[in-house]
Amino acid sequence: MSDAGTDSLAQLLDTPTVPLPPEWTVPDRVRELAEARALGGPDAYWEWVAGKQRWSTPWTTVRTGEIDDFRFFEGGKINVADNCVDRWAEDPATAGRAAVVWEGEPGDTRTLTYAELADEVDRLAAGLAGLGVAKGEVVAIYMPNLVEAFTAIHACNRIGAIYTVLFSGFGEEAVASRIQAARAKVVVVADAIYRRGKPVELLSTLRAARGRTPSVEATVVVDRTGDAVPLETGEHGYAAICESGSAGIDAVPLDPNEPSFLIFTSGTESRPKGVVHSVGGFLLGTWANAHWQAGYEPGDVYWVAADVGWLTFPIQAVVGGLACGMTIACFEGALDTPTTARFYEVCERHAVTKVLCAPTLVRMLRKFGDELAAEHPLPRLKLVTVQGEPLDADTFGWATSTLGVPVVNAYGQTETGSTWTYPVYGAEDLKPGSVGTPVPGHAYEILDDHGNPVPAGTKGHLVLTAPFPTLARTVWDDHQRYLDTYFSRFPGKYATNDEAVLDHDGHIWVLGRADDVINVAAHRISTMEIEAVVTAHPGVVEAAVVGVPDTTKGTVPVAFVTLAPDADETAVRAEVDAEVMTEIGGYARPAAIHVTPSMPKTRTGKLMRRLLRDVIVYGGATGDTSAMDDPAALDTVIAVVKDT
Incomplete structure (x- = not known):
């Protein structure tokens, strides 16, 4: 690999460590982390994590x-919903603890205790079973950040159904391709969502x-708007399905290596790639992830300011957070609606103590x-803990x-099923921009x-x-694609397809996707x-730099910036x-710097x-734009580029 651009790393590698002051240090976590690191290797550590769960x-x-063909905890049986919901609902000390504190964009709120969550999950699970959903069959969940996203996921977990969450911003083609690829038998959908002050229909999409989607036999409709939309043949109201399952259903003991859910990672221009995560693997890994990255403390309200369609939300909220017995705050809408104070108001209203978000949200607050x-x-x-893209x-x-407050910067991928390198909250020193050192259980x-x-x-x-x-076990219906994508470049090792550098203090710096490395006149950067x-x-x-074709240099960088x-x-x-x-050098000089108020x-x-x-x-978008929050931002960028 070329060392072009190494000089530009010098300042990054010399970044000083920020020692934890006493008020940011949690002595019990310091002790526990030291004990976990001393367990004697990844397998011993994961055995310790398994001992924190409830097994059938x-x-x-x-x-x-x-690493390219493994199984954990052979012979064991476990259920995710039992660990995330039932075990807390059955304990008198935690049954009344708030499990989910929800706020909709219009300002409506709802709170479910662990006991209430367990009851609704049980009834919905029985209702889904009544629709013919059996262990190993797929349920698609097409909705925004609602309480029903939690209940639907854990209802599937309870009966051993495989779920796949479809991003609520997806359009017709994206929804159809993913349901078709998953062969979903039932879809749970909200009639609409509220986004930037207006309802956005999902049921009609x-x-x-x-x-x-010929595999779909039934649709369960959540009445989010209260409009009581007339149901068509094959559609059932969410409340009616819960009522039909009022007798409840036992949690199904599952092999920890069985498929738990699918998450699709590609756009609609090619066959969607459904990454498969396992029952026990995802539970254990996400419990550990939430435990170290956020760390439950009495009185905590943990706001995962992410969309349920981003894997971070199941990792940190629906599975990992609840497995740790945390109170999870959940917000439906846009954090600049109706005013730029919305983030602060949500924190104030729900007494939030910890926040997880993408770095872009923090940059938005700064702006x-x-x-x-x-x-x-x-x-x-x-x-505040961040992940998903580089933190400057x-x-x-x-x-x-x-x-x-401390800012914990974490790194992971959809395929890793959790973040695996970061400074452990309350226990390890910080270094601005780095992703710390690997947590126990990872090499x-x-x-x-x-x-x-x-x-x-x-x-x-x-x-x-x-x-x-938590490492993904396969690609749905295409195991060879899994092997080719992640293990062919470096046999016997999982390729993240990211570039990184280790500094002299042992901190990892992730530099971005290997395919975001551009070649400018024979210089790689x-x-x-x-x-x-x-x-x-x-x-x-805020800034974004992309590489674009150039007839002379091959590729040149172009910068987009938002100014104070x-x-x-x-x-x-x-x-x-x-x-x-x-x-860096003249070869890295941006060919253009576009100033735009939004991106x-x-x-x-x-x-x-x-x-x-x-x-x-191309002068505009050529691929899938269904995941975009505000289409007007793209129009703004197009206008800025045309005027430059």
């Missing part, structure tokens, strides 16, 4: 096989897609300004100083193009070298490295241009860089 039948073997933050102090807030040092600094390497480990300070391909329970320099400018609150309200556009352009040339993002807040690339190359 004890396991006989911790692990068999290697599903109905339009039904002609291409909204210090004055707004000062008007809404959050004395109960103890943690300036955003880290703003959040730690303005919000007054990795950074390799050159030939598969040889590289020394600290040298960027390379990030791979995982030991199996762990990650667009994320350029982006880090651009976002370091004090006048830039008081920033001078002309000065920022010149200073960013000069800074990139100074820190296309998913509802989770992740920047949609491929759409920015499309605007430059």
Whole structure:
């Protein structure tokens, strides 16, 4: 691998550690983490994690096989809903604890205790069984962040059905292709959702897609709007299905290696890729993930400010968070609606203590300004943890100083089923922008193009070298695609397809997708490295850098930036241009810097860089835009580029 751009890593690698002050340190977690790290290897650690769960039948073997073909806890039987819901509902000390605290965008709220959640899950599970859903059959869940997303997922878990969550922003083609690929027997759908002050219909979209989904035998409709939409043949009201299951149904003991759910990772322009996660593997890994990344403390209200269609939500909220007995806050709508104070108001209203989000949300708060933050102090807030895309040092600094809490930056993927490297909350020092060190139970390497480990300070391909329970087990209906995608490049090791570098303090820095490494006149560099320099400018609150074709240089970087309200556009352009040339070199100089007040993002807040690339190359979007939050943002970018 070329070392082009290594000089640009120097400042990153010299980033000083931020020691945890006493008020951010949790002594019990420091002790527990030390004990977990001393257990003697990944398998011993995962056995410790398994001992924290409730099993129907004890396991006989911790692990068999290697990373490309493995099984955990052979002989054991377990149920996810039993661990996430029943065990807390049955304990008098926790039955009355709030499990889900929900707020809709119009301002309506609902809270379910663990006892109430268990009752609704039980009745819905029995109702689904009454519709003919059996163990191993697929249920599609097409809805936004509603309480019914929690109940539907755990109703499936209770009876051993396989679920797949469809993003509520998907259109007809995206919905049809995923239901068809999953061969879903039943779909649970909300009639509509509220987004940016207006209802967005889902049921009508599903109905339009039904002609291409012959496997679907029944639809369960959640009346989100209260409009009592007339139901068609094969459609059943959610309340009626729960009523039909009032007798309840026992939780089904399952092999921990059986499929639990599918999550699709590709757009509709090609055959959707359904990544398969396992029953016990996902439960154990997400319990550990929520335990270390957020850490339950008495009185906590953990707000996972993500969409249920982003795997982070099941990891940290629906499965991992509830498995830890946490109170999960859930919000339906857009965090700048009806005003930019909505984030702070949700935190205040529900006494939120910990927040998980994409870094883009923190950058959005920074853009909204210090004055707004000062008007809404959050004395109960103890943690902000971010994941999903790179965290720049300036955003880290703003959040730690303005919000007054530690910012834990975590890294993982859909396929890993959890984040696996980050500074453990309350126990480990922070370093702005890095993703810390691997948590127990995970092993990795950074390799050159030939598969040889590289020394600290040298960027390379990030791979995982030991199996762990949450790692995806296959691709639905195409195991060879699974092997080819993740294990062919470096046999015997899982390829993340991300580039990374290890600094001399042992912290990992993820530099971005290997396919985001561009070749500019024979110089290889990650667009994320350029982006880090651009976002370091004090006048830039958000930036995205993409590589676009160039007839002379092959590929050139183009930057999109959103500025602080008081920033001078002309000065920022010149200073960013000069800074990139100074820190990286002339070859990394952006061919253009487009200043735009907004950029296309998913509802989770992740920047949609491929759409920015499309605007430059084609003049508009060419791929699937169904995951985009606000279509007007893309129109804004198109107009900015045309006017430049």
